[in-house]
Amino acid sequence: MKLKKKAKVMIVVSIVASLLSGCGFGEKQIDYKPFVKALDEGDMRKVMSASDDGYAYVKERVIDFTTEKNGDDRIHNTLYQTTEGIYNLKEKLLYGITSQKITSxxxxxxxxxxxxxxxxxxxxxxxxxxxxxxxxGSDSNLDISPVKLIFNRLQGVGNLKLKADGNRKKFNEPNSVGFTLTEAQFQEIINDKLKLQYNKFENASIVLNFNDSIDNEKHPMQITELTISIDYEKKNDEGKMLTHSQQIYVYFSSKKDNNQEAKKEFVNYEKQYKNK
Structure with a gap:
């Protein structure tokens, strides 16, 4: 009976502590601000969890989904651009490989x-x-323009508004924070690099996913994924208005993996590129 009473007291104390800390029961605050600061300052060593000698793995998956209305039919075209490689922070140089698939x-x-x-x-x-x-590209006849690689040029995220629920997460939710962008912010932070042409802007957002909610020595916090989502409408050459939904997923590796593999893989990618 005493153990049950103690357990009840501990639960009550936990609830009170959560309320006093500004979080609901079972919620955590995600310590994301140092990483947003690193993005704004171009500190890729922190953003990418780079190796001690300044190399980091990155993978990018771009999905551009287009819908055209044609009577009762909806014509869907999707471009998938998958890219991966190793970034040399000192030289601001990346060697890698990219592939493209189109479905309709x-x-x-x-x-x-x-x-x-x-x-x-x-x-x-x-x-x-x-x-x-x-x-x-190693083959000048191929169009690799769908490759975005703007992860190291996203300055201004710190000025964006957090999505609803902000930086709080419940115990069963992912460690992620999301930001919404106005059209002006989209133009300044993202589209000055992407150069997307459109007739009507719908919405845009940036989401950061982390491996944990807090940083500590035994289990360093890192960005595992960065996602950019953009919805807009654009007329095609025939004057028909098409709906575009574009997602850019960027994945980073851990510092441990980068220390073990990144420089070696960079050299391999460099050889592949120069020998083509």
Missing amino acids: KTKDIKDRHKDINYKEEEKYNTNFMYKNGKLQ
């Missing part, structure tokens, strides 16, 4: 579970070099 399908709004005329095409798989914001 038609859906009847009366039967949304049925795909008509589904097509899938693997376009290419090629090596590339990225230096000081400029891309150069």
Whole structure:
């Protein structure tokens, strides 16, 4: 009985402590601000959990989903651009590989579970070099412009408004924080790099995912994923208004893995690029 009473007292104390700290029961605050500061200042060593000698793995997956209305049909075209490589922080140089796949399908709004005329095409798989914001593929005949790689040029995130729930998470939720952007902020922070042309801006957001909610020596906090989402409308060459939904997923590795593998992989990617 005494143990039960003690347990009840501990639960009450926990609830009171949570309320006093400004969080609900079972919620944690995510210590994200040092990483946003690092993004704004271009501190890629912290953002990418780089190795001691200044190398870091990065993977980017771009999904550009386009919808066209044609009577009762909805024509969906999707471009998938998958890129990975190793970034040399000192030289601001990245060697890697990128691949492109395009799919198209038609859906009847009366039967949304049925795909008509589904097509899938693997376009290419090629090596590339990225230096000081400029891309150069090993094959000049291939269009690698869908590769974004703006992870090291996202200044101004610290001025953005947090999404609802801010930096608080419940025990069963991911360690993530999200920011919403106005059109002006989108233009200043993101589109000055992407150069997207559109007729109507819908919305944009940036989400940071972490491996933990707090930083400590035994288990250092790091960004595991950075996601940019953009929705807009744009007229095609025929004057039809198309709906675009674009996601840019950026994945980082741990410092431990970067220390073990990054420099060696950088050398391998560099050789592949120069020998093509």
